[in-house]
Amino acid sequence: GNGPGWCNAAWCYVDVGACAASTELVYASARFPGAELFYSYTTCNATADESWDVYSEYTTTNRFDGVVLDATVPLSLYPDHYKLDTTGNVASSDGVEYYDKDILFQGFNMEYLNKIMKYVNVSGVTYKPRSGGAAHRTPNLYTRSVYDVQVGLSDLAASDFWITSERLRMAPYTSPLYTDNVVLFVARPEPVTSFRTHVLITCAPFDPLLWATLAASIVSVGVLSVWFSNDRGLHHYWHDKIHGTKWRRASVKRKVLLLLFLALDATVAMFLFFFSAAVEVDLRQSISTKILMCGFGFWVLIATAAYTANLVGFLNKPQLGVKYSSMSMAIKNNARICSSIALKNEVTSQWPRAAFVFKSTMPEMLTAFDGGECDAISYGYPAVRRSYMSEFCARDLVCSGALVASVPIAFPASPRAVAAVSYAIRKGLDDDINILDVEREYLPAPVCSLTHVAAPEDGELRPLSVSTMTFPLFILLLCAVLATIVKLWKEYGKPPEAQKRMAHRIKRVADLARMKPCRQHSNKNLLAGNDTDKKNDNGGNTIEPMGRGDRTDSFESALESCKWSPDRAGAATLTNDGVIKAMENMQHMLSILRDDIKGKTK
Numbered sequence: 001g002n003g004p005g006w007c008n009a010a011w012c013y014v015d016v017g018a019c020a021a022s023t024e025l026v027y028a029s030a031r032f033p034g035a036e037l038f039y040s041y042t043t044c045n046a047t048a049d050e051s052w053d054v055y056s057e058y059t060t061t062n063r064f065d066g067v068v069l070d071a072t073v074p075l076s077l078y079p080d081h082y083k084l085d086t087t088g089n090v091a092s093s094d095g096v097e098y099y100d101k102d103i104l105f106q107g108f109n110m111e112y113l114n115k116i117m118k119y120v121n122v123s124g125v126t127y128k129p130r131s132g133g134a135a136h137r138t139p140n141l142y143t144r145s146v147y148d149v150q151v152g153l154s155d156l157a158a159s160d161f162w163i164t165s166e167r168l169r170m171a172p173y174t175s176p177l178y179t180d181n182v183v184l185f186v187a188r189p190e191p192v193t194s195f196r197t198h199v200l201i202t203c204a205p206f207d208p209l210l211w212a213t214l215a216a217s218i219v220s221v222g223v224l225s226v227w228f229s230n231d232r233g234l235h236h237y238w239h240d241k242i243h244g245t246k247w248r249r250a251s252v253k254r255k256v257l258l259l260l261f262l263a264l265d266a267t268v269a270m271f272l273f274f275f276s277a278a279v280e281v282d283l284r285q286s287i288s289t290k291i292l293m294c295g296f297g298f299w300v301l302i303a304t305a306a307y308t309a310n311l312v313g314f315l316n317k318p319q320l321g322v323k324y325s326s327m328s329m330a331i332k333n334n335a336r337i338c339s340s341i342a343l344k345n346e347v348t349s350q351w352p353r354a355a356f357v358f359k360s361t362m363p364e365m366l367t368a369f370d371g372g373e374c375d376a377i378s379y380g381y382p383a384v385r386r387s388y389m390s391e392f393c394a395r396d397l398v399c400s401g402a403l404v405a406s407v408p409i410a411f412p413a414s415p416r417a418v419a420a421v422s423y424a425i426r427k428g429l430d431d432d433i434n435i436l437d438v439e440r441e442y443l444p445a446p447v448c449s450l451t452h453v454a455a456p457e458d459g460e461l462r463p464l465s466v467s468t469m470t471f472p473l474f475i476l477l478l479c480a481v482l483a484t485i486v487k488l489w490k491e492y493g494k495p496p497e498a499q500k501r502m503a504h505r506i507k508r509v510a511d512l513a514r515m516k517p518c519r520q521h522s523n524k525n526l527l528a529g530n531d532t533d534k535k536n537d538n539g540g541n542t543i544e545p546m547g548r549g550d551r552t553d554s555f556e557s558a559l560e561s562c563k564w565s566p567d568r569a570g571a572a573t574l575t576n577d578g579v580i581k582a583m584e585n586m587q588h589m590l591s592i593l594r595d596d597i598k599g600k601t602k
Helices: 048-062 108-120 130-138 142-151 195-203 208-228 237-240 243-250 251-274 289-315 327-332 341-350 361-368 381-387 390-395 418-430 435-440 466-494 496-513 516-528 555-561 576-592 597-600
Strands: 013-014 038-042 068-073 126-127 178-187 336-340 356-360 376-380 397-410
Touching: 013 048, 068 142, 068 251, 108 126, 108 418, 108 435, 126 243, 126 576, 130 142, 178 381, 195 327, 208 376, 208 466, 237 251, 243 496, 243 516, 243 555, 251 289, 327 397, 336 341, 341 397, 356 361, 376 381, 376 397, 390 397
Parallel strands: 068 126, 336 356, 336 376
Antiparallel strands: 013 038, 178 376, 178 397
16 A cells, blocks of 8 residues: 555564564554564565664654644743733733634744644644643643653643642653753842952852861961971071070070961061072982972962952952842851742752742732732843843842753643654754744843843852862872871981981080180181281290191091190191181081080180
């Protein structure tokens, strides 16, 4: 007859369990529901092309050849889908025109569906009003249309339907058309000009905990820098203050006060480094300080860049006296939010502490807002822009920038039509047929600006938290730990033999410092400076001027030459070279001990 070519191909029923490992193509029979019958063409010698490609194409694209689909329209709403009354105005959703079959529906949804249905060879789509009995199922007009699809009164519902859990229990949905941003609309706030607001905006990029963490890290780096300092770096005075004779002789109270002062001084220095987005670079610093500055420098780099980037967004955002700039702020200020009852499960699960007031339609929400029942309205931004702009402008409502939910939009369709309509949607996208492009042609001229506070596409500005800065904080902590380990090893990790040699050297230097003849000759030689003239001491001995000489003699020979005894008091046995070598060794050892070299020499 006129049926598809594969209708004449041979087929047979098969045992799907016995043929599980077979490569033959098997299909479930729709002729006897619940009978679990399966059939195959290839088992009966038909080719795979004949049985699979042709049949799969038939079930998706050719199945509706010459078929007229029925589509339920939930209400009369311009420019989505509407009817005109006798005066040329948009008909009411409950008026006689809405149910008049002789008045056709118009709108961008109709135009879009008519464009894409060519891909599935549908001869046409009949748009009809929702059934009256659906009112017993739900108060929401859109959900009533889904009910008509569920009970088989329609093949699909023609509108931009939110995909919700309640509606998915009633009927399947096609592939999504786009994602709808449900945002918070509030009364237009007045600009805030207070000094306090302008001051606090500079703190907005970081949350309070991150600011506290930042300050604590800077103080910690400052304290460690005092401990890691040496006598050669730029901040050697930190080291000098906690070493030497004065420090050892100071009382406990004075030591505590000195440590507090040094910690404050170092903290201020670290804050200066942070504010200038740089750290101190000095090759004479200790290795512990260098390691610490590596971690601190990385922390300064990331924190400064993140603060600057986030601050730009806050400074460009108008500073308005809106109490509901985010859902968190709305909940904190006990805002009553009017919302569609169709989104009840979605918004309450995402914001369980929010005070929602659910209504069936947008007119009901606007009435509740006018009566003071609601402080804000949550609805899809695209729907408000195209269908309710006049009502929102009349009430001076604007988007607060708070995102309530992101919900995908699609068509509810019957099980027999959902695959075909989804296929048509995807083919339309491949050919640049997008419902948003069709919608744009129907958009009315803007009456006012709904984005005075922030456009929902921009997202919501949020202060950075400690969790976002985990990695640079970890690097800083790691460097601080490594620097501490190096410091402790240098202080307490020396071998016992080295400690004994150091103690022996200290003892010998102390003996040398007590030698009176050495001190006398040392003073004269030091006063001589680079004078080339020879001078005599009180005993008539000739004293050579200070020179560099040979410094390779052992410390023991220099010490022996400086020894004094009564038997040698009158003899001129002390040589200039011996004095010079002894003094040079003494000065070197005194520098190791961190003592005052000049005082010891005197």
